[in-house]
Amino acid sequence: MQLNKPLVLGVLASLGLVLGTRRPLEAQTNPPAQRGGPLTITSDVQEANARSGIFIARGNVRLVYPSRQVDAVAEMAEYDTRRRIITLRGNVVVQQENNTLRADVVIYTIDTGKIEALPVPPKQVQSVYMIKENPEKPAPPTNPTIP
Numbered sequence: 001m002q003l004n005k006p007l008v009l010g011v012l013a014s015l016g017l018v019l020g021t022r023r024p025l026e027a028q029t030n031p032p033a034q035r036g037g038p039l040t041i042t043s044d045v046q047e048a049n050a051r052s053g054i055f056i057a058r059g060n061v062r063l064v065y066p067s068r069q070v071d072a073v074a075e076m077a078e079y080d081t082r083r084r085i086i087t088l089r090g091n092v093v094v095q096q097e098n099n100t101l102r103a104d105v106v107i108y109t110i111d112t113g114k115i116e117a118l119p120v121p122p123k124q125v126q127s128v129y130m131i132k133e134n135p136e137k138p139a140p141p142t143n144p145t146i147p
Contacts, residue, residue: 037067039110041077053081063088068113071095072106084110092117098130 044059057077063086064071075090086108088094094101094108094115103117103125117125 037065039079040064041079043077055079055081061088069097070108074106086110100126100128102126 041057041063043057043061046057048055061074061077072094074088074092078087088106092103092106104120105118107116119125
């Protein structure tokens with residue numbers, strides 16, 4: 001299906017999406033504290049349906065949402081603008097702050113910040129969390145002594 005570029009850009013603008021150019025994955029630095037703001041999706045191909053409010057991106061998809069410190073890559077993304085849910089599919093890698101999530105499908109609910117990750121059986125989902133030490137609570141000793 002060949003799309004009329006001015007029409008597609010107008011639809012994307014009406015959906016509140018910001019388009020950018022494809023870039024390699026890079027960490028977010030000094031993200032703003034507020035909620036909302038631009039959600040940038042870049043990909044090889046994009047299409048939108050103004051009636052359904054569904055936006056689809058395919059091929060080398062990258063999603064950047066700085067106000068939530070989310071940076072993700074996938075093979076495909078579907079953004080339901082009415083339900084405010086983004087579904088990423090295919091070799092998904094999501095980075096938020098210094099944490100990383102790898103799965104085949106990731107469902108991100110914008111309003112709650114909930115992320116649901118699903119594998120392709122028999123594979124598993126992988127999460128890597130960077131745990132910060134609590135400055136108010138000292139770490140337990142590495143060689144505890146028994147009285």
